[in-house]
Amino acid sequence: MSGPAAKTWQAIESEVRRRIHTRVWAPGDMIPNEQDLADEFGCARATVNRALRSLSDAGLLERRRKAGTRVALHPVRKATLSIPIIRKEIAARGQKPGYRRLLRRSGVPPRDLLERLGGDTDGIFLHVQALHTADGAPFVFEDRWINLDVVPEAAEQPFDEISANEWLVRTAAFTDGEIAFSASAASDEAADHLQCDPGAAIFTIERITRDGTRPITLVWQYYRPGFRMQTTI
Amino acid sequence: MSGPAAKTWQAIESEVRRRIHTRVWAPGDMIPNEQDLADEFGCARATVNRALRSLSDAGLLERRRKAGTRVALHPVRKATLSIPIIRKEIAARGQKPGYRRLLRRSGVPPRDLLERLGGDTDGIFLHVQALHTADGAPFVFEDRWINLDVVPEAAEQPFDEISANEWLVRTAAFTDGEIAFSASAASDEAADHLQCDPGAAIFTIERITRDGTRPITLVWQYYRPGFRMQTTI
DNA sequence: GAGTGGTCTAGACCACTAA
């Protein structure tokens, strides 16, 4: 029984999900190979492949050539977070985004920051601090260093209207990057800007983007207390 | 010249990335349709489709039928976080994972928790608290409620050896879920278990998993101070 | 209505890897 009605890859994916969920195929079990499933479902092998690849990307299946496909024993939950432009993030909440540049100064970054960037970075950086507001209330305090060796045009940008983030997106396409999420205690400076108590628990995003091996920018974003970054799994 | 050497979809993806990065195709620009690209690259349209779909998934391209494909104006950075079993997360750091169940008691969850779960949930839950350690030091304090209506077998599980997480993964496949990341101040209880000061900034994951509309479990995981969840973009 | 991406097919060859 239980034939998948249509022959679309989505229908097949859904049927395979059902079999996993109802334990027809239990965690750790091998499932039939692509050709057999194609025969059973009455479709081309490529269609089965498309469905199984999707489930493999989702972490529900583990596939290896020759070894075959098995139901993942410990499905790795993958959470995909969208990191939008902050202005849009605020607008998506139905609030009015605001932006204020707080600091803009060129200079040499502290040593520990350079170490974090790695690579050959001994030039001049632009240090920019800014505050994003939602309906007038502080939302994110942003502390950023921009590598003027890689993005010399930044030296002529005031960043008093357009946030450095948006400007960089349009100007300097990056190839690689790292992002880290953590909780940090609000510094006196951050507490001042976010209008909270020093030491308050602050959700923090640290991001490095690179062009090849050359760092473009390093930024810390401190979200107002209580902020939650949410997604479905 | 810029001919893509091979005809694999990865080579084509790489070539398109290059054109975007070098601004041959600038943000907002339309790019040629699939057939034209296939002709240029000397491959089948399906191969171009595979490459462009991958870039679309990554957020670099925006595709719409009839309208065509354009370079994303504000590429939404998508960070994919792997949420492994904590035991494996610790082992992956080269540390020795440990587990200790702290509490196990059945009862009715507080009202605010029920509201967060939503839906028709008025049954008995199992409340489990546990501590994961890395090389003997506290790593994660976990506070969990399990819906015994959906997973009655949990009532017979001591959870003193296997963590509730691992047991649930094997026992109750979930269909939907929500996950939220935030920073919270350590409660007295959490501070005690994590051996830190009350009020310390704690990286927190809150997760709800469901079977259809029925909530299976709601869990808060409080990571030791200083924890960073990292990925590449 | 027409142009674009989305998908399916049937077949083929290739790449990896367990046995």
Next chain:
DNA sequence: TAGTGGTCTAGACCACTCC
């Protein structure tokens, strides 16, 4: 070495949506 997934092809039809 043999079996499995990974990919490519050439063609076809479909679904969506802009004009």
